[in-house]
Amino acid sequence: MVHVTPPDAGRRSERSRRAIFDAALSLVGEVGYDKLTIEGIAGRAGVGKQTIYRWWPSKAAVLLDAFTADAEAADHEQALPDTGDLAADLKFVLRATADEFNTPEFQAPYRALAVAAANDAKVAAEFTGRLLEPGIKVYVDRLRRAQQAGEIAAGVDVRIAADLILGPFTQRWLMRTGELTYAFVDTLVDLVLDGLRNPRP
Amino acid sequence: MVHVTPPDAGRRSERSRRAIFDAALSLVGEVGYDKLTIEGIAGRAGVGKQTIYRWWPSKAAVLLDAFTADAEAADHEQALPDTGDLAADLKFVLRATADEFNTPEFQAPYRALAVAAANDAKVAAEFTGRLLEPGIKVYVDRLRRAQQAGEIAAGVDVRIAADLILGPFTQRWLMRTGELTYAFVDTLVDLVLDGLRNPRP
Known part of the structure; x- marks a missing residue:
């Protein structure tokens, strides 16, 4: 039939x-x-x-x-810009992301999902697989291109490098330990790229 | 009366x-x-x-x-070790913290509190003020001593530097994006200290 x-x-x-x-x-x-x-x-x-x-x-x-x-309608999972200047590209995207996370209409449902995921392993698998990991992947891809271009050291694990950028950003927002300002994201990018050690490169 | x-x-x-x-x-x-x-x-x-x-x-x-x-009974808010080798001290403490976060009796109530805090700004203020910030402060203090000793560059914001270490760790645990292994925390510490850039210091 x-x-x-x-x-x-x-x-x-x-x-x-x-x-x-x-x-x-x-x-x-x-x-x-x-x-x-x-x-x-x-x-x-x-x-x-x-x-x-x-x-x-x-x-x-x-x-x-x-x-x-x-997110799909807004093309959120596109590639990061690649002007050849990794620091500038990361700051540009993180400033835009900070603006988004500071917008109530965006942040309420995203926080609800993050909370549900943190609370429940099954929701977490869906949330990370469909939203979080695709968002991380665009950073991993951009960092890998920077590595191929010689801007990032050869031995760096680019997945953990992406966590270094996104972990502090997300943590600050989720736990409300500080504001997501442009100054914060700029400092974050510079510290991640240059490291903490004295002397600097 | x-x-x-x-x-x-x-x-x-x-x-x-x-x-x-x-x-x-x-x-x-x-x-x-x-x-x-x-x-x-x-x-x-x-x-x-x-x-x-x-x-x-x-x-x-x-x-x-x-x-x-x-946490108070277990003296959780003591200072980090200071052997003069910042990388070794951070890896030592983060490995112990990974063991703790991998323990069900510890992680269930801590996750419950983190979820309640992420969900509710009033709980967040209590949670960050009484548990999270005191935990971050011991890292800030250790990083400041390393800065005074010349191991960390003079201009580094040590509060954001602490976020660089703890944000990726917490995010990975809370969102279950990966395991908290010794290899992960060691890589995290090395990347945070050395930065991503080529050439390295």
Whole structure:
């Protein structure tokens, strides 16, 4: 038997999907992750909660898909700029990332996802696989190109080098130990590239 | 009217406090932070839940006090070793810290607190002020001594330098992006001290 989809069903479900994503992203910013419920998302999106349960097993899954769809739409996983000046390129991108993390609409759902991931190994696997690692990979790729160009020392593990840049940034934001300012990201990049030792290169 | 405390009351309340802390730390490892309740802690500790509510406003507060009491008992906030070899001292301490973070009894309550802090700015202020910042300060102090000894370049911001070491470590553990191995912490220390650039100092 051939399954015939009515002509409008695809468009209608895409509309519902988008409404559910918008509802999840805005609600988590308003009520926080703890108080976010499938019922609440359904109500805001104007769909039945069974529609959500048919597609997603949990609120974390809805939020992750919503956030990933947004990130993909914004081309977040593109390559880092490569002007030949690694320090300048890293500062440029980290300043833009600081602006983004300082924006409430971005930071509320991303924090909710990070918290859910830190709390639960299964959510963590999804979160790191679909959002965190692709974000780290663009740094790894840029650092590898810098290594090939001779700007970075040959023996450096570029994956751990990426952690050196992103770990302090994320930690400061997640634990609220300081502000994500341009001065902070500039200092971070310079320290990571030059190292702490005296004398400097 | 003079309030007379019965001779055993102080000792009894210290015993209850200790029982409540032990119950909170073991329960959070068994059921996770989400399912940890004041009722559950009271039941395990053999006290009435009003006893807990009289002393603490929330489960986060109980857990933070329990964890801080343990850390203070273990002298966690002592100074880092100073053998005159900064790299060796940092690797020594970070290897011990990796062992600790790889221990389930330590990591379950600490993760629960970190998650609660990431989720809630008020818990974050308590968590960073009482646990995180004192832990960072011992690194800042050691780095400042290395700077005075001429091992670290004069212009380096030692607070951000401490973030460079602890941020990637914490991030890897919290988001489960990799194992906390001795090889990882050794590489981390070498990269932070030497920097990424070619040529090296």
